[in-house]
Amino acid sequence: MRIMIIDDNAAMRKVLAAVFASAGHEVVGAFADGNGVESMIRETAPELVCLDYHLPGRDGLAILKAIQSAAPTIDVVFMTASSEARIEEKAADAGASGFIRKPFGQAQIIEELRAIAATREITNRAALAAAQPEAPAAGARRGRKGTAVIADDNGSVRLVLKALLEESGVRVAQMVSNGSEAIIAAKNHQPRILCLDVNMPVMDGLEALPKIREASPDTAVIMVTGCADKKLVAEAAGLGAVGYIVKPLRPAYVEGFIRKLLGA
Structure with a gap:
């Protein structure tokens, strides 16, 4: 590098x-x-x-x-x-x-x-596949496993999460940068998965979480956080989150989590 x-x-x-x-x-x-x-x-x-x-x-x-x-x-x-x-x-x-x-x-x-x-x-592999739609990504070749929405105010985190989800066969329907936008995206797309950052402007993840669950009850919401302390994890679980992913993002952990969630 x-x-x-x-x-x-x-x-x-x-x-x-x-x-x-x-x-x-x-x-x-x-x-x-x-x-x-x-x-x-x-x-x-x-x-x-x-x-x-x-x-x-x-x-x-x-x-x-x-x-x-x-x-x-x-x-x-x-x-x-x-x-x-x-x-x-x-x-x-x-x-x-x-x-x-x-x-x-x-x-x-x-x-x-x-x-x-x-x-x-x-x-990089995901970006190349997106630039050449005639050559499907590895996840697509294995068969799609539903859609996802990503809510994170950091552009690089959104890009990495998108790549990892696509690699796991989940199509990312929309990426947004705050909790208010995440609620609208959840209502519009009814995604199988929604990756929700905890700390965001306008509306944070914990505030948006119950409204997302109301807008799309069948969506599995995964919290994305830089610090998974016990209090936060318990609060998110109580509001309906299925688990959490810790930043910085690591492929093996994220892909393993998604496979387990989808029963793959």
């Missing part, structure tokens, strides 16, 4: 560059801060950004959101030594494809890249 590094520690940038190069990746840029990240992306065309949290100027969360807005297909590995509450959940909800706590070992970050590469491969 083509990787850009953003970390204010020069030694860390050097170590990461060496680790990535040894694993066969190309480091296309290494920067001390993320100010002007949009132009940096245009100039270096990375597939993945390795992003520190505490940086001069804009912090990592603000930069992550800027990357997602400018280029949602770019994967981001979020790195931090911070003990700030809910930082992993915040990064996942903002669209991080991976999360690394400092200090970390070489094997840990290489494994994170492998997991992201596996997800990217499925997403």
Whole structure:
């Protein structure tokens, strides 16, 4: 993969560059801060950004959101030594494809890249199939298993979920970005599955969930969250959710969950 590094520690940038190069990746840029990240992306065309949290100027969360807005297909590995509450959940909800706590070992970050590469491969395959409708996706060849609606305010999460659902043979009828839109989509499509993000603008997932169940009683609603604590899981189950998927999304887990749900 083509990787850009953003970390204010020069030694860390050097170590990461060496680790990535040894694993066969190309480091296309290494920067001390993320100010002007949009132009940096245009100039270096990375597939993945390795992003520190505490940086001069804009912090990592603000930069992550800027990357997602400018280029949602770019994967981001979020790195931090911070003990700030809910930082992993915040990064996942903002669209991080991976999360690394400092200090970390070489094997840990290489494994994170492998997991992201596996997800990217499925997403790219789905995009290629969509561009060539005469060549059906693997899921279509196995036979369709109903439709789905995806509700998530993050563009990259929507793309990955769509690819994973299509790979599992479920056609995505619509993708929306808040709970209010999810209710309308559920009513219009009566999907077999609805993937519902917990934290969204306008109306969050937990508020929308009972209204979705009312609009489409036979739809299996799967919560999508960056932090599946017991209280949230219990509340979602009480409102009718059939389970949850934790961000960052991983193909094996998501596809296994969908197969079990569909009885495949």
